[in-house]
Amino acid sequence: MKRLCGHRLIILALSLLTFTLLTAEPALGKKIFDALPRSTDYDFPFYMEYTASSILPASQVATYAPGNVDDEDPNTAWVEGVSGHGLGEWIQVEFSGEASEVPIAKIGLITGYAKGDKFKQNNRVKKALLVFSNGQRIALDLADTPKMQYFNFEPVPASQVRLIIEDVYPGTKWDDTCISEIELHVPEDFFFKPSE
Ligand SMILES: [Ca+2]
Numbered sequence: 001m002k003r004l005c006g007h008r009l010i011i012l013a014l015s016l017l018t019f020t021l022l023t024a025e026p027a028l029g030k031k032i033f034d035a036l037p038r039s040t041d042y043d044f045p046f047y048m049e050y051t052a053s054s055i056l057p058a059s060q061v062a063t064y065a066p067g068n069v070d071d072e073d074p075n076t077a078w079v080e081g082v083s084g085h086g087l088g089e090w091i092q093v094e095f096s097g098e099a100s101e102v103p104i105a106k107i108g109l110i111t112g113y114a115k116g117d118k119f120k121q122n123n124r125v126k127k128a129l130l131v132f133s134n135g136q137r138i139a140l141d142l143a144d145t146p147k148m149q150y151f152n153f154e155p156v157p158a159s160q161v162r163l164i165i166e167d168v169y170p171g172t173k174w175d176d177t178c179i180s181e182i183e184l185h186v187p188e189d190f191f192f193k194p195s196e
Pocket residue numbers: 068069070071072073074075076077180181
């Protein structure tokens with residue numbers, strides 16, 4: 001499902017985002033939503049769509065779709081759906097609409113299924129590779145924690161960002177690799193411009 005990021009949604013989400021930013025580490029860059037225009041004079045349709053190479057079938061109590069990484073709820077997660085650790089499986093986000101290419105300067109990740117005991121019971125990502133639409137690659141080493149982890153880098157202009165699972169911390173109960181949240185940030189001085 002595409003997530004529409006028009007200004008009306010942005011205003012509604014502003015208080016939540018502000019709280020998130022205040023409680024996070026001092027930010028280099030700002031979340032993509034905070035960079036969107038908030039004027040009511042124009043619409044600025046901008047879409048982010050998460051897809052994945054595989055998805056664990058839904059259980060009776062939860063779904064494991066890729067969009068779960070973008071709901072600001074650490075209790076929901078994308079879970080890969082192949083047998084084994086899921087090495088090589090990926091989740092990606094694609095931008096479209098009025099701004100189809102965005103400079104990404106920072107990524108925040110909550111690895112694993114950050115819902116109580118499920119964190120240790122399932123695999124957490126230990127090493128990941130980011131592959132941007134311009135071909136640039138950035139390797140990430142993740143700590144084994146259910147807290148948000150941030151990675152800063154020189155801004156990469158991208159219409160798509162793919163995160164590939166390269167290594168995991170094995171779960172005690174299940175062999176499924178999970179990611180609960182992904183945040184993407186643009187440079188501090190970046191602001192989307194409305195179309196003419
Ligand atoms: Ca989530």
